[in-house]
Amino acid sequence: MPLVSIRQVVDGIYRAESRRVFATLVRMVGDFDLAEDAMQEAFAAAVERWSADGIPENPRAWLVSTGRFKAIDSIRRRESAKAGHAAILERLDQIQERNGARAAAEIEDDRLRLIFTCCHPAIAEEVQIALTLREVCGLTTEEIARAFLTSPQAMAQRLVRGKAKIRDAGIPFELPEADAMEERLDAVLAVIYLVFNEGYSPSSGVSVVRADLSAEAIRLGRLVAERLPDSETLGLLALMLLHESRRTARTDAEGGIVTLEFQDRSAWNEEAIAEGLRTVSSAFQAGPVGPYAIQAAIAAVHAEAKSAESTDWGRIVALYEILRQQFPSPVIDLNHAVALAMRDGPEAGLPAIVTLTEGKLAQYHLAHAARADLSRRMGRMAEAEASYRKALELARLEPERKYLARRIAESIGS
Amino acid sequence: MKYMLLIYGTETAIDEDERQACMVESTAVCHDLAAKGQFLGASPLHPVSTATSVRIREGRKLVTDGPFAETVEQLGGYYLIDVPNLDEAIAVASKLPPSKWGTVEIRPIYVLDDIPEPSRNEPAEAGADLRS
Known part of the structure; x- marks a missing residue:
C-alpha cells in the first residue's frame, strides 16, 4: 500500500484508538509522560512498518506491544545515563510482569482505571477534570483551556501539577477496592458528565457537537454502570443516552440549533431512547435516586411524548x-x-x-x-x-x- | 513507596485515658504493619511546650523556646511506612486513632540513594557489655 494511504489508515486508527492504547500503556509502565511518548513513537513506527509489512490483524495490540518496547527502550536509555538506578530496574521488571496476557475485557477497563486515577480525591477537583479530558479523552491543552475559560499556559501548568501529584504521591493506576469505589464514584460521574457535555454542547467553537466525546462518555458510563449498578451510575447513563437520542434532531441543515419544541421527533434515535428508558427504570429500582436519575426521568418524559404540546409537563414540573x-x-x-x-x-x-x-x-x-x-x-x-x-x-x-x-x-x- | 504520616491535632483534644487507649491502639497498628514488612518507624512526640527551635541567621545561632509555628493543631507524632501506593497509605492513615479527632497528613518520602541505614540506639558491643 502506498505510504500516503497507510498514513490515512494510521490517522484513522489514531483518532479511534490512541487513548485506549495510551491507557493500556499507562497501566503497563505506570507513568503518564513515558506512556504518552511511547504511544506517539508506536504510531510513528506504524506508518513505517505497516507500509512494508502490511496492516496487522489487530492494530491496537500491535501498537500496545510496540509502545511497550519503546517505553522499555527509553527506560534503558535513562538507566544507562544514570547507572544502577534501582527504581527503574524494578519498574522494568514490573513492565515485563504486567505484559502477561490479559483478558480483552480487562484491557477494555484500562480507560476506566485511568479515570479513577485522574479523579482520585488526593487531586484537586479542577485538576481531576482537566486530567481526565487530557489523558483519558485526548483533548488538547488548548481545547481544555477554552472549556475552562483559562489560558493554555495556565492549563498546561495545571496538567503538569496533576501528573506530578500522581507520580510523586504514588496514586495507583488501579480500580479502587469495592468499599472505596462508592466514595470515589461521585467525582468520576461528574467528570464523565462533563466530558459528555463537552461533546454534546461544547462551551465554545463552531460545531454544536463533538459526537466522539459524547460516545466516549457513554461508553465510560456503561463501564461504570456495569461494575457499580446503583441508581446514580444508571441514572447518568440513562441521562446521556436520552440526550444522545436527540443529537441529529437538534441541529438543522445549516448547523443551527433546533430547540426541543421544534425538533422533528421522528429523527430521534429509537434504539437509544429504548435503552435510555430501560435504564431509567433500573435506576429507580436500584435505590434512592439522586440528581442524575431525576434528570434522566425528566428526559424520559420528553422522550415518550409525541410532541411538545402532548408532553406531560405536570410530571416534569413535579x-x-x-x-x-x-x-x-x-x-x-x-x-x-x-x-x-x-x-x-x-x-x-x-x-x-x-x-x-x-x-x-x-x-x-x-x-x-x-x-x-x-x-x-x-x-x-x-x-x-x-x-x-x-x-x-x-x-x-x-x-x-x-x-x-x-x-x-x-x-x-x- | 515510603510515606511519612504526620499526626496533627489539638494537644488538649483527648484526656489522659483516651491518650492511653490511643497508644495501645496505635501500637497494635505498628505491629500489624511490621508483620506485613511495612513498618519503618513511628513515635509520638512530647507536647510542643517541650519544643526548641534553632535557626542560623547571618552566621548567628538563634535558639528559641517553642515550635516552628504557634498553631492550634500541632505535630504530635509520626509514622514511617513502606506500602505499594497512596491508596494503601490512606488505608493505614484511616486506621490511626488520631484521624478521628485530628488530621493525618501523608507525605511521600523523597528517596536519596546514598543515605546510610539508621543507627541503633547504642553500639551492639556496648549493649552486650551492659547486659553481661
Whole structure:
C-alpha cells in the first residue's frame, strides 16, 4: 500500500484508538509522560512498518506491544545515563510482569482505571477534570483551556501539577477496592458528565457537537454502570443516552440549533431512547435516586411524548420540584420556571425567569434566551428582541448564536 | 513507596485515658504493619511546650523556646511506612486513632540513594557489655 494511504489508515486508527492504547500503556509502565511518548513513537513506527509489512490483524495490540518496547527502550536509555538506578530496574521488571496476557475485557477497563486515577480525591477537583479530558479523552491543552475559560499556559501548568501529584504521591493506576469505589464514584460521574457535555454542547467553537466525546462518555458510563449498578451510575447513563437520542434532531441543515419544541421527533434515535428508558427504570429500582436519575426521568418524559404540546409537563414540573429541594441551584430554578410556563402558560414562568436574568443568572445566555421565548409567546416582541440580543452577547457557541440571530430577525420582522 | 504520616491535632483534644487507649491502639497498628514488612518507624512526640527551635541567621545561632509555628493543631507524632501506593497509605492513615479527632497528613518520602541505614540506639558491643 502506498505510504500516503497507510498514513490515512494510521490517522484513522489514531483518532479511534490512541487513548485506549495510551491507557493500556499507562497501566503497563505506570507513568503518564513515558506512556504518552511511547504511544506517539508506536504510531510513528506504524506508518513505517505497516507500509512494508502490511496492516496487522489487530492494530491496537500491535501498537500496545510496540509502545511497550519503546517505553522499555527509553527506560534503558535513562538507566544507562544514570547507572544502577534501582527504581527503574524494578519498574522494568514490573513492565515485563504486567505484559502477561490479559483478558480483552480487562484491557477494555484500562480507560476506566485511568479515570479513577485522574479523579482520585488526593487531586484537586479542577485538576481531576482537566486530567481526565487530557489523558483519558485526548483533548488538547488548548481545547481544555477554552472549556475552562483559562489560558493554555495556565492549563498546561495545571496538567503538569496533576501528573506530578500522581507520580510523586504514588496514586495507583488501579480500580479502587469495592468499599472505596462508592466514595470515589461521585467525582468520576461528574467528570464523565462533563466530558459528555463537552461533546454534546461544547462551551465554545463552531460545531454544536463533538459526537466522539459524547460516545466516549457513554461508553465510560456503561463501564461504570456495569461494575457499580446503583441508581446514580444508571441514572447518568440513562441521562446521556436520552440526550444522545436527540443529537441529529437538534441541529438543522445549516448547523443551527433546533430547540426541543421544534425538533422533528421522528429523527430521534429509537434504539437509544429504548435503552435510555430501560435504564431509567433500573435506576429507580436500584435505590434512592439522586440528581442524575431525576434528570434522566425528566428526559424520559420528553422522550415518550409525541410532541411538545402532548408532553406531560405536570410530571416534569413535579420532577424539577424534587430536584430543586434536594439540590438547589439557579439553573434548576430556570428549568423549573420554563416547565411551569409550558404547563400553565408563559405568564406563569416569566416572573421567576426575570428575577434570575437580573440576578444569579445574569451572565447565562440560556436564561436570557428563555426570557425572550416567553416574551415572544406573550406577543411582547420588543422585550423579546432585547432579551435575544442580551443572550447573543453572552453566547459563545456558533450554532446557538445563529439560532439567536434568527430569532432577533423574526422579532423585528413581526 | 515510603510515606511519612504526620499526626496533627489539638494537644488538649483527648484526656489522659483516651491518650492511653490511643497508644495501645496505635501500637497494635505498628505491629500489624511490621508483620506485613511495612513498618519503618513511628513515635509520638512530647507536647510542643517541650519544643526548641534553632535557626542560623547571618552566621548567628538563634535558639528559641517553642515550635516552628504557634498553631492550634500541632505535630504530635509520626509514622514511617513502606506500602505499594497512596491508596494503601490512606488505608493505614484511616486506621490511626488520631484521624478521628485530628488530621493525618501523608507525605511521600523523597528517596536519596546514598543515605546510610539508621543507627541503633547504642553500639551492639556496648549493649552486650551492659547486659553481661
